[in-house]
Amino acid sequence: MDQIQAWNEAVRYIEAHLTEEIDLKEAARRAGSSEFHFKRMFSFLAGVPVSEYIRRRRMSRAAEELMGGKLRVLDAAVKYQYQSPDAFTRAFRQVHGMTPSEAAAGEKSLQLYPPVSVRIHMTGGTSMNYRIVDKEAFALAGIKKRVPIQFEGENPHITDMWASLSKDDLRALKELSNTEPGGIVQASTNFSEGRMEEKGKLDHYIGAAVEGEVPDRWETLSVPASTWAVFTAEGDFPDELQKTWGNIYAEWFPAVRYEQREGPEILWMDWREGEKAPASCEIWIPVLAKEGGTSK
Incomplete structure (x- = not known):
C-alpha cells in the first residue's frame, strides 16, 4: 500500500468510528506512521488538528440526523461520545453557530463538513x-x-x-x-x-x-x-x-x-x-x- 492509500485508509478508519472512541494510535498505524507524526501531518494536510476534524465530522453527522428527525438531542449526545447534552450543545454551537434544537427545527442553514481525502497534487518538483x-x-x-x-x-x-x-x-x-x-x-x-x-x-x-x-x-x-x-x-x-x-x-x-x-x-x-x-x-x-x- 502506498503512502497516499495508507493516509486515506486512516481517514476511512476515523470515519467508520465516529460514534465510538477513536484510537489515534490505530489510525496512525493504518497511515504507516507514529502517532506523533500522524497528528502533525494530519494538521498540515487537513488544515485543522485531528481532534478538531473529528469534532467537526461528528457534529456534521449529528446535524444530518437531527434535521432528518432521526435523533433527539439527548440521543445524539450519547451517540457521538459526549458526556452530557450541555457538552454536546456547546460543541454543536461552536461548529454550526446554532443549537441542536434550532437545527432540528430547520430554522437556519447548516454548514456541513465532508470527510477529507488525501490526493497527490502534481506540480513541478521543488529542489530541496x-x-x-x-x-x-x-x-x-x-x-x-x-x-x-x-x-x-x-x-x-x-x-x-x-x-x-x-x-x-x-x-x-x-x-x-x-x-x-x-x-x-x-x-x-x-x-x-x-x-x-x-x-x-x-x-x-x-x-x-x-x-x-x-x-x-x-x-x-x-x-x-x-x-x-x-x-x-x-x-x-x-x-x-x-x-x-x-x-x-x-x-x-x-x-x-x-x-x-x-x-x-x-x-x-x-x-x-x-x-x-x-x-x-x-x-x-x-x-x-x-x-x-x-x-x-
Whole structure:
C-alpha cells in the first residue's frame, strides 16, 4: 500500500468510528506512521488538528440526523461520545453557530463538513537542499518564553525576547556554543494542538547548542540523541524560509522514509556583519527512519 492509500485508509478508519472512541494510535498505524507524526501531518494536510476534524465530522453527522428527525438531542449526545447534552450543545454551537434544537427545527442553514481525502497534487518538483545528521544528546541553553503561534510577520513576543538579550548575553551564549548548529539559534517546541490554525502557543528558546554543563543563569532544554533532517534556505528572507518550511511537510515528508519525531524544531541563521538579512538559514527537524527503509 502506498503512502497516499495508507493516509486515506486512516481517514476511512476515523470515519467508520465516529460514534465510538477513536484510537489515534490505530489510525496512525493504518497511515504507516507514529502517532506523533500522524497528528502533525494530519494538521498540515487537513488544515485543522485531528481532534478538531473529528469534532467537526461528528457534529456534521449529528446535524444530518437531527434535521432528518432521526435523533433527539439527548440521543445524539450519547451517540457521538459526549458526556452530557450541555457538552454536546456547546460543541454543536461552536461548529454550526446554532443549537441542536434550532437545527432540528430547520430554522437556519447548516454548514456541513465532508470527510477529507488525501490526493497527490502534481506540480513541478521543488529542489530541496538538505542533509541527514546523527547527533548525540545536547542541551539548548538560553532564554525561554511561552509565545503565541504566528506564521507570518514579526512575532512581537519573540522580538521582545531578542531585545532582552544584551551584547554581553549574546557574547556569552556564542562562547557557550560548542556543537552544531553553532552560534546563536532559535528553537520551538511544545506546540499547542491548534498549530495549523495559528492557535495556541509554543515554547520558544533563543540560545546555544551545548554539550556539557550549562551555567545556572540560563534556561535549559535537554535534547536526546537523535537523527536530524537539516534543510538549507537561501534567498529572500523571510519568504524563502517560510516556503522551505512549507515544502518540508507538503513535499519532503510524503516522499521519503522518514517521519518527524517529538523534539524541538531549531532555526539557525547565518548573519553577516552589516547585512540586514541572513545570508542563509538552516531548519533542523528531529526525524526517525520508518520501518522498511532509510532512503535519503
